[in-house]
Amino acid sequence: MSETLKKLSDEGVSIWLDDISRDRLRTGNLEDLVRDRQVVGVTSNPTIFAKALSKGTAYDDQLRDLAVRGVDVEEAARAITTYDIRWGCDVLRPVYERTDHLDGRVSIEVDPRLARETEKTVAEARALWWMVERPNLYIKIPATREGLPAITTAIGEGISVNVTLIFSLERYGEVIDAYFTGLEQARAAGRDLSQIASVASFFVSRVDTEIDKRLDKLGSEEAKALKSKAGVANARLAYALYEERFASDRWKALKDAGARPQRPLWASTGVKDPALPDTLYVDELVAPGTVNTMPEATLEAEADHGEVRGDTVRGAYDGARAHMAALKDAGVDYDDVVRVLEDEGVDKFEVSWRELLGTIQNELNDKGAAK
Template identity: 55%
Template sequence: MANALQQLAETGVAVWLDDLSRSRIQSGELARLVEHGGVVGITTNPTIFAKAIGSGTGYEKQVHDLALRGTAVGEAVRLLTAWDVRAACDVLRPAADRTGGRDGRVSIEVDPRIAQDAARTAAEARGLWWLVDRPNLFIKIPATLAGLPAITETLAAGISVNVTLIFSVERYQAVLDAFLAGLEQRLAAGGSLEGLESVASFFVSRIDVEIDRQLDAMAKDGHAEAKGLRGKAATANAQLAYEVYEETLASPRWLTLQAKGGRMQRLLWASTGVKDKAYDDTRYVVELAAPDTVNTMPAATLEAVADHGQPHGNAIAGTYEAARVVFADLQRIGIDFASVVTELEETGLASFAKSWDELIASVTSQLEKAGAEVMPAGAVRPIGDDDKTSGTGPASAAAPQTAAK
């Protein structure tokens, strides 16, 4: 069953799980996936947390304690999510130690509603890094143009970053520049690059969903070539991103940083769950296997790959010219790819912001049921040292214990 996952690992693909919940942690399921299922990392997002905390399962005791303490809802959301991420970091710590911190990472995202404000994003990144307090953490920052400086500032502060919501090669190039600038600024300030890691989360399946929708409409209008281009854009887009990655590896700018202890930002293939049943359910894993990449999969995709995935080594090698032909064909028949990726970024941010609002509403409801007089989301009580949900201070009463592995 794990043969396909082992083959991916041998190719240089780090298998991560795109999911996290209190029940997955406390039941020991996460530990089993790490110990026996080949999982060496975890990604989360506001939608995942909205679903997990909205169910209420496993969060009751901590919510009750937060209610007794009169915790503001905004702070309660952060304490609930930080506990899950911290516990997951502890489960993944052996993988982090084994890989020198390259893997064994768990991501937590900044508030997506401030993605266009670099200063606030960087400030929240520092706050989350302090709150979770684990060396194998990733702070997840959306790759908006306005937010790129936050990526540089956060890395320069010595905080490891997962840059998310990347849909185009052009934006990926800007993200790489922000990454390199962050390392350069850290060195210039006398800091060390030891332990500093980053991934660039390049979204895959959503590209095909939108491009295929347009191609289907064109096919109905009698465009002969449209049908033959279905399902090609997302993989070609990712392949060209990997070409940029390889070019950057050989650049003098990177080689200078590498000589001073830097570790290259890896491409992480995100949104790898197949949305169209006409496609093989493992395609965005098998077709994008390549050295030094990460593939974060929803649970269903991970199970599918383990069950019937057929990796065949480095699937990206030698694909760049064919990928360029795909985009030339799409442009020739009238697909405006720049507009597609702009819309996808806007839609992705809006979706995560909506999930964040749903999460706040859910936690508000749960706090009220626990008897709290809930403060508004904007009225956040200052967080003191005792508010880290581990340790011996008063906040430790709000921190459930991790299930023994």
């Protein structure tokens, strides 16, 4: 048991693993991480599944059966990914019960090719919710302009949602509003609001990657002094917005009806710049009622040498605002940064999904030829 991870958990940070694979499930590794590393949730994305499919033989038996049945690649992808997610949900079900349904959650993403299509995203969310059929499931819906009404509809229908690919404070405010509206629709339909949950995944390291690239182009010493601080500052201001919006009269009415807050989740917490501390986006974003979803390397780094110093968010709002103002003064266009990051995020997941489909198609062809 890592004392550092226990301290992090005691500060109100739920530790989730940003990874899933058939090997991890089959070997009991996920159960080990729950026991030894304070892991209380799991997130997945197309890149994670593409990586899992490309390694080892864990999926061979299922792929062979799918090939024998003549299943097309789209259906095969859903069969394979939902199998892992169901298994993950079952492993984490005791955590779900122990935490009064707060944690023990596993996330699966809608087809990223649908990120700009509201109705298709809703249909996909419904299909995944039905296919997995576990109460501790989250459906990941991207926070694109077209994703916002899909989030509202899903929440209104009682589907728990992990809102992903949030980069900007303005969009985060719209995500919170979409959640509130969905809950209001669910309440009007007579649904039990206590059974609906959501997290809002605010991406961190990618903000630094994009802004640091722009600061390097500016080239001045003043610009270079601003590097590698925007990701944390942006996330801290997101938490300030969370505190503000979840203190409103609108939220109080929903809370009184049984609703649960939509917790901020820090995503993209693996450090991209090797010059930075590898626990930066964990140690600097400790605040109650948050989730930090970590790649395994970041999780192990935090367990080994992380420094949990209590709440590192709520006392740092002024500094975060000053840093973002300094970036603006230096010539960094925040609105353009977050637009680029959203577009790139959607594109990267779409590429990964197509790679996943390609890998599965090749495996189906091979298994079909061998039957």
